[in-house]
Amino acid sequence: MPDALAVENVTVFYGTETARIAAVNNVSLAFQPGTLSVIMGPSGSGKTTLLSVLGLLLRPDSGRVLLNGIEAGELSEDERTRLRRDHVGFVFQAFRLMHALSTLENVLLARDIRGPRTAEDSERAEALLAELGLGSKLYVNPKDLSGGEKQRVAIARALFPNPGVLLADEPTASLDSQAGAQIRELLGKLTRERRMTTVVVSHDPRWTECADCVVFLEDGRVVKERTTAK
Numbered sequence: 001m002p003d004a005l006a007v008e009n010v011t012v013f014y015g016t017e018t019a020r021i022a023a024v025n026n027v028s029l030a031f032q033p034g035t036l037s038v039i040m041g042p043s044g045s046g047k048t049t050l051l052s053v054l055g056l057l058l059r060p061d062s063g064r065v066l067l068n069g070i071e072a073g074e075l076s077e078d079e080r081t082r083l084r085r086d087h088v089g090f091v092f093q094a095f096r097l098m099h100a101l102s103t104l105e106n107v108l109l110a111r112d113i114r115g116p117r118t119a120e121d122s123e124r125a126e127a128l129l130a131e132l133g134l135g136s137k138l139y140v141n142p143k144d145l146s147g148g149e150k151q152r153v154a155i156a157r158a159l160f161p162n163p164g165v166l167l168a169d170e171p172t173a174s175l176d177s178q179a180g181a182q183i184r185e186l187l188g189k190l191t192r193e194r195r196m197t198t199v200v201v202s203h204d205p206r207w208t209e210c211a212d213c214v215v216f217l218e219d220g221r222v223v224k225e226r227t228t229a230k
Contacts, residue, residue: 004197005054005165006030010063012049023049024060025220031213033164036191036198038207041217047201048169050217054199055167056084068164085114089158093170095150097142103129103153104138110160128156132186148179155186166191168200184210
């Protein structure tokens with residue numbers, strides 16, 4: 001079985017030729033299905049840039065990105081977009097919910113970008129929100145939800161297409177300690193149950209308590225990688 005997600009000797013430069021900086025510098029990592037990995041490091045260490053490469057949002061200057069054994073660098077932009085749309089879910093610190101829509105409609109946005117809805121889509125979205133503890137808030141406006149509830153809606157939206165890979169950028173940074181703990185526990189549970197490959201970028205060391213693998217970046221390089229005892 002190929003690695004669900006991997007990068008090989010990936011480098012990303014920022015800046016002009018006279019002042020180029022390697023935001024990601026010759027990084028090789030592999031992430032397995034059913035595991036939650038956390039990428040840590042100081043600000044400016046390249047965490048978010050690496051996550052953008054993993055999510056096929058950014059092409060590296062050199063190196064390979066493989067998703068389900070497919071080398072993304074060999075694909076056209078349209079092919080990369082389809083691969084990302086069908087196989088990768090994203091969760092962000094700022095939730096990125098549409099306040100003009102209900103909780104349910106926010107989740108169904110993940111369906112709308114793929115074409116007209118089917119009769120079963122609303123039922124699936126309702127079941128997913130119920131699984132995440134929001135079954136009683138299907139028609140609530142996001143502005144009336146707590147921070148933890150908003151992030152659960154964002155997670156439901158990311159999971160609606162059944163992606164094999166889930167990428168999360170500081171998903172608990174805007175939450176209080178209790179809500180953050182709930183989101184960490186939830187993502188760990190969903191990763192195991194759905195056999196997803198989950199990669200989280202965070203400054204919060206508490207993510208190491210639920211992670212299967214911890215990667216430390218500094219100046220764009222992997223300075224330490226370790227698996228955790230579960």
